[in-house]
Amino acid sequence: MTNRKLEILTLAQHLFKERGYSATSVRDIAKAAGVEAASLYSHINGKEELLDRTCFTMAERFILGIKEVNDIYFDAALKLKMAVDTHVNILSNNIDASVVFQRDWRHLNEERRAEFIELRNAYEEEFRVIVQNGIDEGLFNEVDVKFAALTILSSLNWIVEWYNTEGSLSASEIAENLYNFILTGLKK
Amino acid sequence: MTNRKLEILTLAQHLFKERGYSATSVRDIAKAAGVEAASLYSHINGKEELLDRTCFTMAERFILGIKEVNDIYFDAALKLKMAVDTHVNILSNNIDASVVFQRDWRHLNEERRAEFIELRNAYEEEFRVIVQNGIDEGLFNEVDVKFAALTILSSLNWIVEWYNTEGSLSASEIAENLYNFILTGLKK
DNA sequence: ATTTTTGCCTAACGAATGTTAGTTATGACG
DNA sequence: CGTCATAACTAACATTCGTTAGGCAAAAAT
Known part of the structure; x- marks a missing residue:
């Protein structure tokens, strides 16, 4: 991918974030x-390519992270x-x-959307396996x-809705807070 | 609001859910x-009215619920x-x-969007107050x-992403599971 | 020096967008 | 019966949409 194409992709991602793809x-x-x-x-095949690259590049990053x-x-x-920490860091580096x-x-075409959902499911499954292992290990x-x-994934997924680059907490601090809360719970 | 208008609103909400407003x-x-x-x-002033009514009707419901x-x-x-239970029930009754x-x-016009955000903030503040009270009470x-x-609100907000009317859990069962997990945490 | 490639341009396409104006069929009410 | 309200219609509007075609200037490669 040329520099210019990457530049366009980045600009598009910013606009998609602000206004939504459609x-x-x-x-x-x-x-x-x-x-x-x-x-x-001259640089892209169409609008959807920008969405496609964005969705699948991020999916790959998250999956590579948990692997x-x-x-x-x-x-x-x-x-x-560490899965939580990695997730939050990837997210904050590509907000x-x-x-x-x-x-x-959701606006991917039917075929790609199906592939995307599969990747998402695989990612989420990794978290279920970790939780199951923790139970089996007696932890x-x-x-x-x-x-x-x-619940863990909800918290992770929701971060994009409130995360602020200028906020006081670093990505790893957010991850640590989240992890601690999930482990400990509210009850005294 | 006439029956026909309500009917149109309901149909629109279903389409908005499936494809997004834009x-x-x-x-x-x-x-x-x-x-x-x-x-x-003949029934509506424009497309945005359907979005506006949907967003603000739901906001009112949630706020009335927690009050x-x-x-x-x-x-x-x-x-x-009970706040969690009420939230999940409102949500499942108006999926x-x-x-x-x-x-x-986000697609509300600037003015209404600002009003909406205020309502949301007020709702979220109620949860913070409850948590703070719980701490003060030593609970x-x-x-x-x-x-x-x-974290609590993330879980609540994310429910719409996976909730299935045909799922095995009722709204109150989901609420109870969520509440228990948040209270207890993962750690043994 | 000549050719090729790159990156942009103008112009335009057909389709879809939200919305309006004006009209008509139907049925309720006096 | 005549009047009015309701809920739909057809036709059209000005824009905007994603995209294609073809060209042109500058830079890179030969």
Whole structure:
């Protein structure tokens, strides 16, 4: 991918984040790039390519992240801690793309959407496995695995809705807070 | 609001849920209603009215819900339990509208969007107050209040992404599972 | 020096968008 | 019966949409 194409992709991701994919026109993206709409087509095949690349690049990053965590750590609690940390760091390093990944994958065409959902399911499954391992190892309560994983993933997925680059907490601090809360719970 | 208008609103909410507000055309809604696009304008002022009514009706429902919980219950733990239960029940009784409320409020015009955000903030503040009360009453751990509330709200907000009307769990069962997990945490 | 490639341009396409104006069929109410 | 309200219609509007075709200037490669 050429520099210019990457630049266009980045600009598009920012606009998609602000306005949503459907409400962002090719002309909006062109304007941000300081170029006529038609000129974009020297670099991209179409608007959907920008969405597609964004969604699948992020999916790959998240999946690669959790694979590394699974390879490096053994203890389930540590795996979970690092999976959360990795997720939040990827997200904070690609905040625009993460928002698009989270919100706009629905606008992928049917075929690609199906592939995307598969990747997402695989990612979520990794979290369920970690929670199950923690239970088997006697580290975690015998909670409903699906439910516990869902709560963790909800918190992770929701971060894009409130994360602020200028906020006081770093990505790893957010991850640590989240991990601690999920482990400890509210009850005294 | 006439029956027919309500019918159109309901159909629109379903389409907005499936395709998103921006990607749903007035003609799509008209087709669902078995009518020409222009005919809708006997009933509505415009497309945005459908979004506006959806977002603000749901906001009112959620806020009324938590006010009632605050009036009826005193104990912070019970308040939280019932706030979660009420939220999930409202959501499951209005699943299409809830999804739109969650995803598409961004497409409100600037003025209404600002009002909407204020309502949302007020709602979220109620959760923070409950958590803080729980800590003050010695029921809850001395967690970071913002963070704890955020995790709870993340889980609540994310429910629309996986909730299935045909699922095996009722709204109150989901609420109970969620509440228990948040209170207890993972750690044994 | 000549050719090729790159990156943009203008112009235009057909389709879809939200919305309006004006009209008509139907049925309720006096 | 005549009047009015309701709910739909057809036709059209000005825009905007994603995209294509063809060309042109500058830079890179030969």
